[in-house]
Amino acid sequence: MSQQPQRQPASDPQGTHLTEGLGRWATIGVVAGTMMALLLAALDQTIVGTAMPRIVAELNGLSYYSWVITAYLVASTIMVPIAGKLGDLFGRKPFLLAGMVGFVATSALCGQSHNMLELVVFRSIQGLFGGTLFATVFAVIGDLFPPARRARLQGLFGAVFGLSSILGPTAGGYITDNWGWRWVFYVNLPVGLIAVLLVVATMPYVRSRASLRDIxxxxxxxxxxxxxxxxxxxxxxxxxxxxxxxxxxxxxxxxxxxxxxxxxxxxxxNPIVPFALFKNSTFSVSMIVGFISGFGMFGTIIFVPLVYQGVLGVTATNSGQLLTPMMLGLIVASTIVGQAMVRIRYYRFLGTAGIAVMLVGMWLLSQVTVSTSRFEVVRDIVIVGAGLGSTFPLYLTAVQSALPRQFLGVASSQVQFWRQIGGTLGTAILGAVLSQRLSVKISEQLGALHLPSQALRFVPSGGNPQSIFDPTAIAARRAQAATLGPQGAAIFDNVLHAIRAGLAATLHEVFLYGAAILVLALIASVFLNDVPLRGPVQQQPGEEGAPIAAA
Known part of the structure; x- marks a missing residue:
């Protein structure tokens, strides 16, 4: 049964929301379909990484390894701001559907790849649709609900994002081992099909007078x-x-x-990025915090496995599982803050507190040494995850509430865009610090031992931590030391301990640099304007931009 058309008044900057006039089950269907779209894109980023070693081995393309990841990252980053603007012009539903259909279709193509070059091409195309999904999904929540309900939903959507980081590595490992690596792409097909059907059947569409000339x-x-x-x-x-x-x-x-x-x-x-929006303090503060928190988030995600495997010597067949505690903290905090911010007048301090918590977690990680227990590291990354999770729903909801409705897609996509740019920059800068300082710190630790000259054969060359702490390489060096008898084994253990201590000293600097950057976000968060989370307004007939419920 069709719903009556709903119209948006020009005088209302927020406008009526698309769930007005929808039945309970239709609303549930819209939310479920949108949530599955987010799960589709977010899960793919973690599930594919697990299968990459098997893919490289089968397709014989080690030289293309990094480009499979880089191509997707570049394409998705480019598409986020563009898709956000197009959604404002032409409505969210067509781009959500195009993103899902295109993502599923390119997933099938990735699964059919016969060589690494084909996979890189297909992943770059998939990145365009992935960026469309990320730009559209969070804006859809702004279309569907008034701010008070929107904040709660944004918290749950942030939890879905965190959940994908937990399920992805485990699911990817199981699928690759039992069904083959191609199924990590094929598994998107049934999820995507269900999501498409739900959105087609239940999501309203918005009338628009925009044309191709407006792009x-x-x-x-x-x-x-x-x-x-x-x-x-x-x-x-x-x-x-x-x-x-x-x-x-x-x-x-x-x-x-x-x-x-x-x-x-x-x-x-009709600019893709209306730079005048940066004059709005809520918008500019949210972009700054998103950029810097992305810097800290990816800095933590990239280097936490090194803390486990390199410093503590924990053997992990799947390093992605080591981040599970962090994502659990993110899920809980994101859900709680989404519920709490609608009840607190000065909700900006929830963001300030979250960044402060994240900063404390980074400082605690900087104190990890070879004698630190695993429980302490788990505690530290849970704290980082909780602090990060608090920023997800808060700044997105604040930005959506601070700007007129015609900028909803731009605002939502810019939050994602700056977080992604910050993460990429953080990974590059902190990675450079690690590469440049690791060999220096290892040399300092080895020099303090005053080892005999024959011990130098057990010291790995280069400053790449992945190669230094590769379990196979360590086992080979240990076997070499064992040929010298008990003394050789003892020398090797001292060398390995010194190398781990050198990594701990290097990561101490890396995490402190990350924490120092977060101080800027902490200061910026205080200047957020606590925009009232307004409720829905009754609409008047005859205006453009009217959402019409699906039949």
Whole structure:
């Protein structure tokens, strides 16, 4: 049964929300379909990583290994702000459906890949649809519900994002071992199909007078020309120096294009990024906090497995599982803050408290040594996750409530965009610190032992922590030391302990740098404007932008 058309008044910046006039089960169907769309995109990022070693082994493409990840990251980052703007122009439903259908279709293509080059191409296309989903899903919640209910839902959606990080590695390992790596892509098909059917059947659509002429084609092209070299430059710093010609050339070109993008957007009638929004304190503070928290989040996620495997010597067949405690903290905090912020007048201090908690967790991680217990590390990353989870629903809901409805997609996508850029930059900078300082710290620890010259054969060369702490390489060096008898084994144990202590000293600096950056977010969070979380307003007939319920 069709619902009566609903109209949006020009005078109401928030407008009526799409669930008005929908029945209970239709509303549940819309939320479930949107939530499955988020799960589809978020789960894919963690589930594929587990299967990568098997994929590389079968397709014989080790040289393309990093590009499978980089191609998806670059494409999704580019698409997030573009899709956010297009959703504001043409409505959210077509882009949510296009994102899901395209994501599922490219998943099938990835599963059919015969070589690594094909997989890189298909993953880059999939990244475009993944970026569309991330930009659209959180804006859909803004369309569906008034701010008071929206905050609670954003908390639950943040929990879904965290849950995917827990389920992904385990599911990816099981699927790869029992069904084969191609099924980590095929598994998206049934989930995506159910989500598409739910959205088609229950989600309202919005009338729009926008046309193709309203799309900022030049802005999209210039933005892409700036983001592609920027993301590639940051990604290749793991095996290129920051001062290398490749990195410097890419950064210079990216800088020129992004400066050009600023001037192009100032002249556009429908800019992808309306820079005037940064004059709104709620918007600018939320972008700053999102950028810096992304810096800290990815800094933690990338280096926590090294704490376990490198410093503590914990053997882990799946390093992704080591992050489970952090994601549990994120899920709980995201859900609680989403419920609490609608009951607190000065809810900005919830964000300040969350960042402070995250900062404490980073400081505790910086204190980890070779004698630290596993329980202490688990405690530390739960604290980081709880602090991070508190920022997910709060700043997104605040931004959506602070701006007129026509900027809902732009606002939501910019939060995701700046968090992703911050994470990429944080990974690159903190990774460079690790690479440059690790060999120095290891040398300091070994020098303090005053070992005989024959012990140097047990010291790995290079500063790559993955190769230094590779279990196979350690076992080989241990076997070599055993040929020298008990004394050789004892020397090797001392060398290994010194190497682990060197890594702990290096990570001490890395986590302190991350914590220092978070201090900036802590200061910025105090300046957030506590925008009232307004409820729905009755609409008047005859206005554009009217949502019409699905039949």
């Amino acid at each position: 900022d084609w030049l802005g999209a092209a210039v933005l892409s020309a700036g983001l592609v070299p920027l993301m590639i430059a940051l990604s290749i710093t793991r095996d290129h120096a920051w001062t290398s010609p490749e990195v410097l050339a890419l950064l210079a070109f990216a800088g020129a294009m992004l400066v050009s993008f600023f001037f192009v957007e100032r002249r556009s009638e």
